[in-house]
Amino acid sequence: MKCRQVQNKLSAFQDGELRPEEHEKVSKHLKSCMACRERYAEMEKVWQALGYFKEIPPEPEFYGQLVKKINESPEPRSPAGFQWVFQFFSAPWVTSSLLIAGILMGTFFGNMLVKSDLISFQQNQAAHSQAAVEVFSLKAFDPIPPGTLGDRYMRMASSGEEGRR
Amino acid sequence: MTKKLESVSSEDLMAKTAGGDELAFEILVRRHETSVLNLIYRYIGDRTKARDLAQETFVRVWRAADRYQPKAKFTTWIYSITANLCLNELRLAKGKKFIPLETEGEGEKESSETHSDASQSPEDLLLAEERGRQVSEALQSLPDSQRMALILKRYENLSYAEIAKVMECSVSAVESLLVRAKKNLQEKLILFER
Numbered sequence: 001m002k003c004r005q006v007q008n009k010l011s012a013f014q015d016g017e018l019r020p021e022e023h024e025k026v027s028k029h030l031k032s033c034m035a036c037r038e039r040y041a042e043m044e045k046v047w048q049a050l051g052y053f054k055e056i057p058p059e060p061e062f063y064g065q066l067v068k069k070i071n072e073s074p075e076p077r078s079p080a081g082f083q084w085v086f087q088f089f090s091a092p093w094v095t096s097s098l099l100i101a102g103i104l105m106g107t108f109f110g111n112m113l114v115k116s117d118l119i120s121f122q123q124n125q126a127a128h129s130q131a132a133v134e135v136f137s138l139k140a141f142d143p144i145p146p147g148t149l150g151d152r153y154m155r156m157a158s159s160g161e162e163g164r165r
Numbered sequence: 166m167t168k169k170l171e172s173v174s175s176e177d178l179m180a181k182t183a184g185g186d187e188l189a190f191e192i193l194v195r196r197h198e199t200s201v202l203n204l205i206y207r208y209i210g211d212r213t214k215a216r217d218l219a220q221e222t223f224v225r226v227w228r229a230a231d232r233y234q235p236k237a238k239f240t241t242w243i244y245s246i247t248a249n250l251c252l253n254e255l256r257l258a259k260g261k262k263f264i265p266l267e268t269e270g271e272g273e274k275e276s277s278e279t280h281s282d283a284s285q286s287p288e289d290l291l292l293a294e295e296r297g298r299q300v301s302e303a304l305q306s307l308p309d310s311q312r313m314a315l316i317l318k319r320y321e322n323l324s325y326a327e328i329a330k331v332m333e334c335s336v337s338a339v340e341s342l343l344v345r346a347k348k349n350l351q352e353k354l355i356l357f358e359r
Contacts, residue, residue: 050320054297066224
């Protein structure tokens with residue numbers, strides 16, 4: 001292993017986070033390379049120096065004060081009975097199933113609503129003007145029914161073209 | 166009953182706490198109060214605030230006991246709560262634009278009373294206290310994320326994977342934070358040698 005590779009891994013080596021084979025390679029390199037060994041020694045010195053920051057003990061009355069704080073606190077715990085609700089809905093299979101069910105139901109109801117609109121439209125056709133019925137009933141690639149507005153337009157358009165020729 | 170509960174895992178104690186077992190909660194608190202307190206203290210550098218925030222951490226543990234999922238290690242979970250509280254506290258403090266470090270009389274006096282060693286001479290004790298103060302200052306100078314990662318690694322001995330869960334980042338991000346934190350500390354603490 002080269003020095004640069006080793007130096008990039010020294011922090012993880014110090015923290016014991018390298019895979020065993022990598023750890024072995026770094027260890028072996030440090031035995032033979034003075035520069036890397038010195039670098040690692042500096043890192044160890046800093047790590048040891050952090051030990052000067054001593055911990056502080058909790059006060060003897062810590063727990064008593066905590067109980068007082070909890071009792072004075074206005075926020076109640078969520079009722080234990082609702083725990084199963086959170087646990088049930090947090091399961092992935094439940095969330096996926098609900099999503100799929102929602103999409104299927106939405107599609108089903110959507111289709112129902114669309115169909116009901118067409119039927120009501122067809123029933124109301126008689127109430128619409130003849131011209132509107134012709135326009136809405138026209139399917140794009142069907143031949144234009146003779147005598148309709150569209151037929152008259154097409155005749156005008158074709159007679160106009162013949163005039164230009 | 167207490168002795169029996171003392172051998173129970175923290176995860177099981179949490180399950181009992183969720184069921185309203187106050188004795189289980191007390192054992193849980195006593196088991197973790199020192200580490201929680203010191204994580205906060207090393208992170209924000211203020212002893213009084215650290216005690217308040219440690220209390221707040223356990224209040225949240227109590228309130229959230231019935232939502233705790235035992236698939237996560239208890240320590241990872243409680244450190245997540247603690248880390249969030251620390252970050253919020255720092256945001257508030259930065260908002261006020263004044264972050265007090267402990268004064269000499271307050272900090273050093275307490276630590277020397279608590280950690281006096283009969284075998285150490287007064288000069289050694291003074292030197293140790295001074296170095297402790299320098300380390301504390303050096304830690305406070307680190308960016309927030311680097312400081313949290315370093316404290317969790319050095320003082321709580323969490324793995325990279327556990328730190329990543331606490332800090333809600335990737336393992337490679339943790340590794341990168343630690344590399345930079347150690348480099349920054351090395352530059353700050355080089356004065357020890359002078």
